[in-house]
Amino acid sequence: NAGVTQTPKFRILKIGQSMTLQCAQDMNHNYMYWYRQDPGMGLKLIYYSVGAGITDKGEVPNGYNVSRSTTEDFPLRLELAAPSQTSVYFCASSYAGASTDTQYFGPGTRLTVL
Amino acid sequence: GQQVMQIPQYQHVQEGEDFTTYCNSSTTLSNIQWYKQRPGGHPVFLIQLVKSGEVKKQKRLTFQFGEAKKNSSLHITATQTTDVGTYFCAGISGGYQKVTFGIGTKLQVIP
Helix, strand or coil: CCCEEEECCEEEECCCCCEEEEEEECCCCCEEEEEEECCCCCEEEEEEEEECCEEEECCCCCCEEECCCCCCECCEEECCCCHHHCEEEEEEEECCCCCCCCCEECCCEEEEEC | CCCEEEECCEEEEECCCCEEEEEEECCCCCEEEEEEECCCCCCEEEEEECCCCCEEEECCEEEEECCCCCEEEEEECCCCHHHCEEEEEEEECCCCCCEEECCCEEEEEEC
């Protein structure tokens, strides 16, 4: 049981480039989340999904897109990367939803936009 | 929108001293969660509090949820070097899946 996995671990992008951050979980969780963590700050919710085919915006969705075609995968797409998107991105999942259940976090992707 | 404030932002303690971090929400919460993040690591769930006035203990850690469900605290008794990390509270409101994290309290333990 690998839990929540994220790829890549590190990435440097140039301004205007695009990329997809991958997230997968093998716990059969319905709920999945994307957070960003800026240095010395807490986590801010970007997008979340309550099941395959259903996604919704979190607190800071601008500049990002998500899709959820399967229960296992929840990729995060960055279009036209900007320096303000330099951050550590964490994917998380839970079985019954954050309001009642534990969130399990992946190891994170450290993204730098230059 | 909902805001969750956490203090202090940093705390240095001598090993063996106690440590407390406080979390305050601008709105009434349905429940609150606490996470620990080791340096360079990812957040790891510690506990969830649901009931007004609830107190839960995990060995040297004591978690409290206020009577009004707008504040919470985490107290560590006799800190050890293994307690080093950042402790986050996360407030959840109503039936939404949106979790608001506090800024975290970074704990340094001096041996």
